[in-house]
Amino acid sequence: MRRRGITFKIFIITTILLIVSALLIYLTLYFMLPSYYKNIKQSRLETGVNELIQAIDNKPAKESLPLMAKFSQEHNAALIIKDKNGFGYYIPPNLMRFNNGLMDDGSFPGFRKQLQGSGRFDYGRGGIGGEDRKNHMLSVERSFHFAESDEAFTMSIDAPLQPIDEASEVILRFLPYMLIAILLIAIAGAAIYSRLIARPLIGLNNVARRLAKLDFIVQEAPHRSTDEIGELSHNLSKLASNLKATMAELQDANAQLKDDIEREREQEAKRREFVATISHELKTPITAVSGQLEAMIGNIGIYRDRDTYLRQSYKIMRDMDKLVHEILDLSKLESRDFLPLMREVDLAELVRESVENMSYLAEVKGMEMECHLPQEAFIVADERLMAKAVANIVCNAVQYSGDGERVVVNLAETHQAQEGEELSILQRHYTLEVLNTGAQLDETKLNRLFDPFYRLEQSRSRSTGGSGLGLYIVSKVLDAHRAEYEITNTPEGVKFSLLLKAA
Incomplete structure (x- = not known):
């Protein structure tokens, strides 16, 4: 049990509360019991006396005397009757045993005589009196009449309080022993109570500590109940589960964001390279045409033959026009709102x-x-874009094959099982293969053929190739149609393969 832990604090507080509560109850019992008992005793005595007076008033003494004796016996009280001269007559509690033998004629003088024989004494000069009587006796007086006489009698009832005084004294003497019992019960009760209360709190604290360390292992609620602690336990477990799911989503989102940032950086690098390449592709022919025109205007050297160099300049401008149109097509294909x-x-x-x-x-x-084509092969596509892609594929095959080689174009219908479906459920496709023989490509450079402005011939001469945008445009068109395509080396040459879903 940690000294500053919740269990220790609950144990100490509970122990102190139990001890203080027990002592307060014990001391309250000691100090308040006598006065409370005296008030109860006084109330009951007065109520009994009123009922007795109501029962014996104006009744014969023979009927009244047993009721008085019975009252004295039930209330453990001394009952004295005083006449008008101040003489008292004591009524013993056992008077009922010989009552019938004493009452011969039922007359009041006979009753008076028996009372005298039963113990006449001067009430004013005998018995308990003074402060001692006030502390140890309860007294009640009532007036009544016997049927035998018109004389008024006064009934005095004295009830001793000695038993409750003795009980208070016993309680006080028993206090040291009770303190030991109170202390043991308080410690044992506080230990049990503190563990019962602190156990779920400790469990919840462990869960909160794991959450603070970003440990979101989902476990069952450490405390099951229908009270607020049970609800808190359930909510913490639910919080751990939600935080775990949220953290997983954030990690996935963070990973996706990193990929997006990396992809954006790559695209930005490609854009810079693209712009630089376009600048080069445009600057070189513009410089050439400008130089030729300036030389022709000045009639310098060989440029005096204007017809020859005007045709050459015109050819360069046609190539530039073609390049500009390719760039515009790429701009449309790479636009986000392109459909x-x-x-x-x-x-x-x-x-x-x-x-x-x-x-x-x-x-x-x-x-x-060589062409091996079916009569028809319908697909769902953008006709203009698909025509441009197919034309670029066939053009590359012819342009990059040596003299006397072969170009084989094969278009056939195939069937492929859909992903996740049974083999019996097939999807119709068309496979287009364009093979140009006598050519082989570096395997390490195959994947770069679809990059913009990439050419295997590094001199970038117009006499040996195009702008390097042909296959890049093909890739963008086929990606827009969700087609599968690749360029591979075969024993016969280089083959371009394309797979498109049939309509």
């Missing part, structure tokens, strides 16, 4: 048109193009 215009589209027709558009370049490079 693709979804409707049923024939993917086979889009692939067919893209292959036909690239057939001329393939013939120039002496390449063979």
Whole structure:
């Protein structure tokens, strides 16, 4: 039991209260019992005397005498009758045993004679008197008449208080022994009471201590009851459970926030790189065109042949126009409020048109193009965006294959089980594969092919490649359509695979 703990404090306070309460009761009993007993005794005595006077007033002495004796016996009181001359006649409690033999004729003189024989004495000169009588006796006087005589008699009743005085003295002498009993009972009761009261408080304190240490292990309420402590215990357990759930949510939110911040930093870095790259992509052709125009205006050297360099400048401006349109398309795709215009589209027709558009370049490079397309393949997509993505895929395959190689385009229907469904429930898909032979890519750089402005050829010459936005636009379009796609190396060459859900 800790000295400053709640159990010790409750024990000390309870012990003191029990001892003080017991002593107050004991001392109150000692001091107040005599006066209380005297008041009760006085009240009962007066009530009994009134009833006795009512019963014997104007009744024959033969009938009244036994009632007086019975009253004296029941109240342990001395009963004395005084006549008008002041002489007293004592009525013993056992007068009823010989009452009938004394009353011959029932006349008052006979009754008077018997009273004289029973112990006549001068009441004014005998018996208990003074202060001692006042402290140890209760006295009541009443007047009444016997039927045999018109003379008025006075009845004096004296009841001793000696028994209660003796009881008070016994209580006082018994006090040392009672103090030992009071002390033992107080200590034992306080120990039990303090443990019963402090146990749930200690349990609640342990729960609160765990909560203060952010330990939100959910346990059952340490104290079960219907009182306020039980409610507090239940509420603390509920608080621990809610705090645990809230802390878990905050940790998840914090982790998500960290991921978002990290992603935002990456995106910001990409935006800075994107802007820097755009600046470079635009600055270089603008500088070239400006230089050519300035030289042609000044008729400097070879630039006097204006027709040749105007066509070259025009070609550069066409490339810039194409780049600007690609940047605008990216801006739309990356906009938060961008929503693709979804409707049923024939993917086979889009692939067919893209292959036909690239057939001329393939013939120039002496390449063979193989197409395996179904009659129709309907999907739900934005037709303009999907056409651009397919065209970029086919264009890259033709542009980055060597002369005399093959480009194989294959579009087929496949079936895949939906996630979480049985294998018997299948979802129709279309798989588009574009293979360009004779090419192999560095495995470590495959994932970077979808980054903006990334090109495997580091010189970034327009004669060997485009702006590096083609596959990035493809990835944005396919992400908007929730498609699955990848670029892999195969023994034959590089293959682009695309999986789209059928309409």
